[in-house]
Amino acid sequence: MRNILTVGVTTILGAGLLWAEGPADRQEQTHGYGLGRPATDQEIRAWNIDVAPTGEGLPAGQGTAKQGAALFAARCATCHGPTGKEGPMDRLIGGAGTLASQHPIKTVGSYWPYATTLYDYVHRAMPFPAPQSLSPDEVYSVVAWLLYQNGIIAEDTVLDARSLPDISMPNRQGFLPDPRPDVPKP
Amino acid sequence: MTRHFQEEGPSGGDGRPDAEDESLLNRRSLLAGTAGLVGAMLMGPMRLAAEATTEISPEDPTRVPGAAPTAYGQRSAFEKALRIPRSWWSSLTPLQDSHGILTPSSLHFERHHNGVPTIQPAQHRLLIHGMVDQPWTFTMDDLKRFPSVSRLAFIECSGNSAAEWRGPTGQTAQQTHGLTSTSEWTGVTLKTVLQEVGVHPDATWMLAEGGDAAAMTRSLPLASILDEAILCYAQNGEPLRPEQGYPLRLLIPGWEGNTCIKWLRRLKLGRAPFMTREETSQYTDLMPDGTARQFTMVMDAKSVITSPSGGQHIQPGFLEIRGLAWSGRGRIASVEVSTDGGRSWRQAALQEPILPKCHTRFHLPWRWNGEDVILQSRCLDDTGYRQPDRTTLVAVRGVNSVYHYNAIQSWHIAADGKVSNVHA
Numbered sequence: 001m002r003n004i005l006t007v008g009v010t011t012i013l014g015a016g017l018l019w020a021e022g023p024a025d026r027q028e029q030t031h032g033y034g035l036g037r038p039a040t041d042q043e044i045r046a047w048n049i050d051v052a053p054t055g056e057g058l059p060a061g062q063g064t065a066k067q068g069a070a071l072f073a074a075r076c077a078t079c080h081g082p083t084g085k086e087g088p089m090d091r092l093i094g095g096a097g098t099l100a101s102q103h104p105i106k107t108v109g110s111y112w113p114y115a116t117t118l119y120d121y122v123h124r125a126m127p128f129p130a131p132q133s134l135s136p137d138e139v140y141s142v143v144a145w146l147l148y149q150n151g152i153i154a155e156d157t158v159l160d161a162r163s164l165p166d167i168s169m170p171n172r173q174g175f176l177p178d179p180r181p182d183v184p185k186p
Numbered sequence: 187m188t189r190h191f192q193e194e195g196p197s198g199g200d201g202r203p204d205a206e207d208e209s210l211l212n213r214r215s216l217l218a219g220t221a222g223l224v225g226a227m228l229m230g231p232m233r234l235a236a237e238a239t240t241e242i243s244p245e246d247p248t249r250v251p252g253a254a255p256t257a258y259g260q261r262s263a264f265e266k267a268l269r270i271p272r273s274w275w276s277s278l279t280p281l282q283d284s285h286g287i288l289t290p291s292s293l294h295f296e297r298h299h300n301g302v303p304t305i306q307p308a309q310h311r312l313l314i315h316g317m318v319d320q321p322w323t324f325t326m327d328d329l330k331r332f333p334s335v336s337r338l339a340f341i342e343c344s345g346n347s348a349a350e351w352r353g354p355t356g357q358t359a360q361q362t363h364g365l366t367s368t369s370e371w372t373g374v375t376l377k378t379v380l381q382e383v384g385v386h387p388d389a390t391w392m393l394a395e396g397g398d399a400a401a402m403t404r405s406l407p408l409a410s411i412l413d414e415a416i417l418c419y420a421q422n423g424e425p426l427r428p429e430q431g432y433p434l435r436l437l438i439p440g441w442e443g444n445t446c447i448k449w450l451r452r453l454k455l456g457r458a459p460f461m462t463r464e465e466t467s468q469y470t471d472l473m474p475d476g477t478a479r480q481f482t483m484v485m486d487a488k489s490v491i492t493s494p495s496g497g498q499h500i501q502p503g504f505l506e507i508r509g510l511a512w513s514g515r516g517r518i519a520s521v522e523v524s525t526d527g528g529r530s531w532r533q534a535a536l537q538e539p540i541l542p543k544c545h546t547r548f549h550l551p552w553r554w555n556g557e558d559v560i561l562q563s564r565c566l567d568d569t570g571y572r573q574p575d576r577t578t579l580v581a582v583r584g585v586n587s588v589y590h591y592n593a594i595q596s597w598h599i600a601a602d603g604k605v606s607n608v609h610a
Binding site: 106 | 461
């Protein structure tokens with residue numbers, strides 16, 4: 001079994017650019033060291049929390065801004081302010097049109113390029129004292145409230161795994177690849 | 187004290203196997219018999235051992251026995267260099283007190299996003315999944331069994347010197363440049379582990395995720411990191427410090443510290459960046475036209491004079507100008523020092539070893555005549571990149587980009603010898 005698996009995967013890897021030098025001996029082949037073990041589905045499910053811009057990783061569930069308002073007030077406003085603008089932590093609302101000014105205001109509405117990132121991050125890391133404690137419905141709801149407050153969706157828009165990836169963020173085209181070295185030599 | 191001595195006595199602690207030759211056994215019997223007596227004799231020094239962590243010193247240390255050995259060493263009680271915990275999020279390395287190129291693990295800067303987690307190494311796992319032959323999981327013991335590699339490398343937060351964009355802010359080198367440190371890192375190469383798992387040839391990006399309360403994640407372009415990335419379990423000869431990712435962290439030499447995910451628990455292979463919060467709303471460089479640069483991973487060449495530096499007072503006469511230079515693109519090729527605000531430059535001596543993507547120590551002998559002067563250093567790396575002056579850097583990037591500030595640092599020395607941060 002192992003030999004068949006090893007040979008099969010080695011062939012695939014050998015064709016890839018990253019592995020172009022090819023396996024020189026058995027230890028450089030897949031499972032050549034014989035260390036570790038297959039991960040179980042349960043182990044993967046427990047940690048596989050990332051949400052991609054395609055929407056891959058979004059769970060079942062839904063929410064609206066109306067539902068999110070109370071949740072924001074109860075769980076988020078202490079750090080971000082009653083309207084998401086006052087802080088003391090990151091400002092979340094407003095700032096449209098300020099990025100090229102002397103004092104840019106980078107918020108979810110003015111800066112974030114993907115709405116899916118908001119789901120990923122709120123679920124992953126918020127609320128700060130209790131990360132990963134919100135249910136999918138709660139995350140969809142608070143994400144909806146933030147997008148509504150930023151003028152990106154309507155108050156009654158239902159966010160779920162299908163609708164969230166389709167949301168067009170205002171600064172979606174605002175990011176460019178690294179052009180460095182960019183400073184002329186003296 | 188006595189109990190401590192008995193525990194450390196001849197019946198254990200030397201790591202030797204129990205079955206020994208007769209002479210050793212005899213020696214052990216003898217030592218066991220005299221343990222009480224020796225213990226009593228050592229009471230004086232044992233008391234001193236406790237006092238070695240205080241500033242109480244005998245009038246003449248040659249006239250009294252010194253301190254006994256200790257299980258885990260501490261620095262002299264007379265040494266006071268400390269990190270500055272700047273907030274809940276970070277602490278700064280005291281570069282002005284540093285010697286050579288290594289940062290003591292206890293003084294390595296910290297940056298974390300929801301505290302330092304406590305992780306039991308026996309329970310820690312690294313999960314590798316996504317575009318792989320088969321999802322796979324490793325224990326720490328598994329990872330330590332792979333062939334190991336060690337290398338010296340700096341890690342610099344891309345937010346190092348961020349406050350300097352808008353004007354001279356930090357008072358000391360620690361405050362202006364203290365988010366960089368150098369350690370020897372030991373682990374297994376990422377390439378070895380991915381080879382073991384079997385990665386799909388179309389996988390081009392890898393998500394790395396930490397097991398902290400921020401579940402910190404970054405997407406990394408696989409082809410760019412595969413030659414040098416290390417999954418590290420050790421730092422400066424011992425397991426990683428908790429604040430440096432214990433028990434497992436990623437090291438990508440020369441890349442911004444945030445990519446070197448700490449408390450590493452998961453790698454997911456994919457075809458595209460995952461666009462996490464840390465690579466979209468954070469760690470992107472806002473330009474004057476309102477666009478932002480994304481995936482600006484490499485830390486460009488940078489240097490700073492650590493002595494004399496901000497907050498210090500110097501006396502006229504000889505002193506050695508000392509500093510650190512580093513480049514995320516390769517080796518430091520040269521460092522020049524100006525003592526006249528950049529009008530003229532002299533070559534500093536580079537102290538071996540001069541390693542790629544590692545702090546490099548430079549020196550220049552100097553005599554201060556008590557005049558008002560401005561000290562600067564600028565470095566060149568082996569790719570031909572030269573550290574820019576502040577005016578040139580700001581002309582290209584403006585002052586709103588937050589990250590990757592690497593302009594020449596200026597220290598003003600006033601006639602009274604006081605050194606302060608200025609932008610010249």
